[in-house]
Amino acid sequence: MRALVWLRNDLRLRDNPALYHAAEERQGVVAVYVLCERFIERHETAPARLDFIRRHLSILQKDLAQRGIPLVLLRVREAGEIPTRLLALARHENCDRLYFNAEYPLDELNRDRQVADAALADGLHFKRFHDRVILPPGEVRNGQGEPYRVFTAFKKRWLQLASGLAMAPHGLPPRQPETLNSLTTRGLSLEQLFQRLALRDLAHLWPAGEEQALARLSEFCDEAIGDYKALRDFPAEPATSELSPYLAVGSVSPRQCLTAALRANDGRWDGGREGVATWIGELVWRDFYQHVVVDFPQVCQRKPLQTYTEGFPWRWDQADFNRWRRGETGIPIVDAAMRQLAQTGWMHNRLRMVTAMFLTKNLRIDWRMGESWFMSQLIDGDFSANNGGWQWSASTGTDAAPYFRIFNPVTQSERFDPNGRFIRKYVPELKALSDKAIHDPPPVSGYPKPMVDLKASRQDTIALFKALHGHRKSETGDE
Ligand SMILES: Cc1cc2nc3c(=O)[nH]c(=O)nc-3n(C[C@H](O)[C@H](O)[C@H](O)COP(=O)(O)OP(=O)(O)OC[C@H]3O[C@@H](n4cnc5c(N)ncnc54)[C@H](O)[C@@H]3O)c2cc1C
The missing domain is CATH 3.40.50.620 (HUPs)
Incomplete structure (x- = not known):
């Protein structure tokens, strides 16, 4: 048999x-x-x-x-x-x-x-x-045997457990005897399998296959991982692994990633090459969100992890949402990021946070609209990571962080795209502006004015969260 x-x-x-x-x-x-x-x-x-x-x-x-x-x-x-x-x-x-x-x-x-x-x-x-995952859901628990709701504590325990494990990935599956591989069932051809489905071929950016994934992994571990900590937040730099699409379809496993990273650091979990521990930290984030969907399954039903945020007055303004989707908000870094997503099916992590915070905290649009839009566009769409990222950004999720942490997209832009290289690539309307002016531009023909006052909208959102939070405190008597 x-x-x-x-x-x-x-x-x-x-x-x-x-x-x-x-x-x-x-x-x-x-x-x-x-x-x-x-x-x-x-x-x-x-x-x-x-x-x-x-x-x-x-x-x-x-x-x-x-x-x-x-x-x-x-x-x-x-x-x-x-x-x-x-x-x-x-x-x-x-x-x-x-x-x-x-x-x-x-x-x-x-x-x-x-x-x-x-x-x-x-x-x-x-x-x-x-x-x-590297450690299966259910295996990382606090002293009371409960799941973690906050990443830092999860990571500490995760590192204790994982660093004690033998982690050799499996090799190739052994070849099967010739006599056993004939089929009587006729399945579909690949063309039939995908018939009438909308497909978008991005092979020029994202070549498929396990060999490609492994080549990317070794190139990253040979060349870029050492500078990962210093450069990973700068979207104009090719500093991150860009392995997420491959991890999402599983043409590479997280265990293969972890062992390659450790190999690049002579088997050490910390010390040695600076970027290694930081990159491993990202693999832990990945595990964390997969644990969250098992431990808090309400997040899979379009509900927030923090129940008290259920009453937050999100907006569902389609016209504003469309401007965000199309990259026409008038905030250059947000527009560049949304256009990167549209053109490449992928977005840099720092910009996922910036665009998600802009949508939820400045436009106050329901995070679920953003979550859906990302899934419908991302080549690396992964429910757990995407939901986790959106709920974190909307302050409805696992972050200890508080709702008053709201990125200012212009400040983020000045910090992480200091000479506007990334903005110029995706928003050519602003090409001629100086490195300083490009983040918060004067009126430029063909480019929209900012669709929202960043300062005032930030204050409004904080006030609304504060009211909700105060209400929770008076209900539960705790912080
Ligand atoms: C709003 C939002 C939505 C997101 N949606 C997705 C998604 O649908 N699919 C997805 O794979 N990642 C998602 N992320 C996480 C992160 O942005 C991407 O994994 C990362 O940008 C992929 O680039 P990379 O492969 O170069 O990552 P690297 O920086 O090289 O990191 C290595 C790997 O670690 C994992 N990883 C890194 N950061 C995170 C993170 N914050 N959460 C979970 N895993 C992480 C990814 O698998 C990534 O490939 C989202 C983040 C936010 C804030």
Whole structure:
């Protein structure tokens, strides 16, 4: 009997525990990928991300075939159809076990529970592995056994636990015997799988595949990681790894990233090259938000993590929202960032915070509108990281930080794009301005005036949060 491996956002051969363990048994493996139309709609998967998945599958299908593992492509309308389709495939292809790697947002957990129940009822053995995080949800707890709500404390505990673990990534899945790789099922072709879906090919910026991801990782660890701490906040510098799209579809694993970073520092977690510990800190943020969606599943239902912020009077002004989306706010750094997103499917981390704070704190527009827009555009769209970033910026989430921490986009611009290089790249209307004037420009023909008074809107938002916070204090008697 063979094993069925269900691939999702783990589109790689190396360090893929579900695939590795199935293949290690050398009794034959069938891999399957199921595209769910409802999930694409509900999760607002960006056309750039869908196309990135398509290109990854094309490569993976060939790579798997070389190891004697056929990849079947299936498409369903509703997630509820998945259990039946997987069980039918398992029966048809003589598989008695189903292996997959865990995903943590609520929809995905519910989908997987349904599959697990159906498998159990049908006598199909199943196994779930953890590859999407370095430490699985539930393993990082405070002294009372509770989940952390604040990153700094989470990170401290995470480092204690992770630094004591042996962390060798799995290698390639062993090749399967030739006689076991024939299929009787006819899945869809890649063209059929993505038929009638909006796709955006950004291959010139984001070439697909595990080899590309690993090459980026080693280039980053060889060249840029040492300066990461000093340069990571400057969007005009190529200082960050730009691995997020690859981590999102799983063509590289976080464990591979961690071990490469440690290797670049002679195995040391701190000391040595300065940027290494800072970069590892980013991988911890990534784990943190995946833990948050499991421990606080309300965040997957469009609710804030901080319940007291539910009553905040967000605005839903479509005209203002459209100006933000299009990069026509009249605040150069915000516009440059929104245009970077539109053109490349990606945005620098510092600017994700700046644009999200501008939308939520200056325009006071509901963070959920911004969260959706990002998901619909980002090639690295990842529910946990995106929701975490938006709730952090809107002060509804995990930050200890207080709502009165509001970035001033002009000050951020002066600090992190001091000579306006990034702004000039994406807002050519302002090209001729001096390095000083470009952050807060005088009237320029063809470029809008600022759509909001930054100072006054900041004060209004703080006052509204303060009122809400005061109300919470009088309700609960605590801070
Ligand atoms: C409003 C907002 C929305 C975001 N949406 C997403 C998203 O949809 N997908 C996504 O992967 N990241 C998201 N992030 C986090 C972060 O901006 C990106 O991961 C980062 O910019 C990716 O660039 P990089 O690969 O060069 O990162 P690097 O700086 O090289 O960091 C390495 C990796 O660590 C992880 N990481 C870094 N910062 C964070 C963070 N703050 N939270 C979680 N993981 C992090 C990413 O996987 C990243 O690839 C969001 C942040 C904010 C503030």
